[in-house]
Amino acid sequence: MQFKNKIQKITTVTCFVLMICMSTKAQPAFLPPSDQYRPDRLRKVVIGESVLFVVTSVGLYYLWYKKFPRSRFHFINDGREWFKMDKMGHATTAYTIATMHHDLMRWSGVKPGTAIATSAITSLAFLSIVEIMDGFSSDWGFSRGDMIANISGAAFFTAQQHWWGRQKMSLRVSARFTPYAKYNPDLLGNNRASRLMKDYNGQTYWLSVNIRSFLKTNSNFPVWLNAAVGYGADGMIGAEKNPGSIDGKSVPGFKRTKQFYIAADADFSNLSTSEAVSMPLYFLQFIKTPAPAVEVNSYGKIKLRPVQF
Numbered sequence: 001m002q003f004k005n006k007i008q009k010i011t012t013v014t015c016f017v018l019m020i021c022m023s024t025k026a027q028p029a030f031l032p033p034s035d036q037y038r039p040d041r042l043r044k045v046v047i048g049e050s051v052l053f054v055v056t057s058v059g060l061y062y063l064w065y066k067k068f069p070r071s072r073f074h075f076i077n078d079g080r081e082w083f084k085m086d087k088m089g090h091a092t093t094a095y096t097i098a099t100m101h102h103d104l105m106r107w108s109g110v111k112p113g114t115a116i117a118t119s120a121i122t123s124l125a126f127l128s129i130v131e132i133m134d135g136f137s138s139d140w141g142f143s144r145g146d147m148i149a150n151i152s153g154a155a156f157f158t159a160q161q162h163w164w165g166r167q168k169m170s171l172r173v174s175a176r177f178t179p180y181a182k183y184n185p186d187l188l189g190n191n192r193a194s195r196l197m198k199d200y201n202g203q204t205y206w207l208s209v210n211i212r213s214f215l216k217t218n219s220n221f222p223v224w225l226n227a228a229v230g231y232g233a234d235g236m237i238g239a240e241k242n243p244g245s246i247d248g249k250s251v252p253g254f255k256r257t258k259q260f261y262i263a264a265d266a267d268f269s270n271l272s273t274s275e276a277v278s279m280p281l282y283f284l285q286f287i288k289t290p291a292p293a294v295e296v297n298s299y300g301k302i303k304l305r306p307v308q309f
Contacts, residue, residue, distance in 0.1 A: 031282070033106035042108035049101075049122065057129050069138045076134075076141025081239040083258055087149040088205035088231060090127065094153030095171040096286050098123035102161060116161045120154040168213040171205065172228070172265070174288035176309040178202040183251050184237050204232040204308070206288045208265045223270045228288060230261035230308075234297075255299075263293035263308055 034041070078086075098119040105115035127150045135142030153171065160167050178201040181188035189195035196202070208228040212221045235254035237243060243251055266289040268281040293308035 031103045031107040033103075034109035037109035038107075042105075042110065045104045045108055053126065053129075056126070060129065060133060065133050065137055070136055071138035073135045074141045076143055077145070078143050078239075079145045082200050082236060083233040083256070084145075085200040085203060085205070085231075085233050085236075087145055089173075089200075089203070090146050090149035091153035091156070092171040092173055092205050094123045094127055094150045095157050096153075097126055098154045098157040099167065099170075099286075102157070112161075112165070116158055119161075120158045123154045123157075124150055164213075166213070169207060169209045170267075170285060172208050172286055172288040174204045174206065174230075174290070174309045176202045178234075180235070180237060180254070184243075184246055187238070201232075201234050201236055204230045204259075204261065204288065206230040206261075206263075206265070208267070208288065210267050210270065212270075224267050226265035226267045228261075228263050228265040230259075230263065230288070230293070232259040232261065233257065234259060258298035260296045261293045261305075261308060263288075263305075264291045265289050266291075 101122045102115050102119040105118060106112070110118070128147070131142050131147055131150075134140040156169075156171065157167065160169065175196045177192070177195055178199055180201045181190070181195045181199050187198065188201070189198040206228045207230075208226045210223075210226050212219060212223045212225070215221055233256070235242070235256045237246075237251055237254060242254055242256065245251055267285065269285040288309075290307050290309050293305045295303040295305055295308070297303075
């Protein structure tokens, strides 16, 4: 369901704004962890996230679900849609929300174990809003696949933070415009902003690994240089298959293709920076840095991409 994924990305962006509001100009870095418990900061975080949770829930119901018929709670199997690109989006969104919430908790002086647990719970709570509402909508249903992806993203954060005390590997996203949206704008977007969020053909989801974090402490390997593997898709006009025509207009016979990438990435969050740039660099850790990449698609063809977004 395209609207659902759009709302999830809007929720993530709203979390970004929340974190900016929580920051103060006196900090030498953006949201540094506090060694002392700071109830004043925690109060801001709890109030801000509670407001976001309520606004998201109420807004979704009145702006979207109230327009459609309701039903008894039921499940749906959408595992064959979009080459599972939507599931990659779910996992990445869950990971991103958990990471940001954890940093807010540590900024408030919450103990590491508590911060980790509340981060996973908060991430799943935010994303479960839509899943539950889907379950009571006759036009959709509760997607087990979506929920598994949500849990996987939160668990990926939790496991690393528990074992290593940091995120040596991260889930990231990159996006670009494609020519496919004009054939099915209702599903793929009808303006630049909606195309970036709804057109899975232009999205790539990445596992970015910080190489230095796995080497000896005296290694001279650049702390900012990551290796990344990505997954994307191309040629998708419909969810499960491409329609021959839309609104009476014929659609070209695009070949639906899975794409796999290997590329370099940059982890700016590991750099020691001044206050002027520390906040922007913090948010860049959730976005794949454009770089040359090697692509292998599901038909066995290999391509060199000079710059892959």
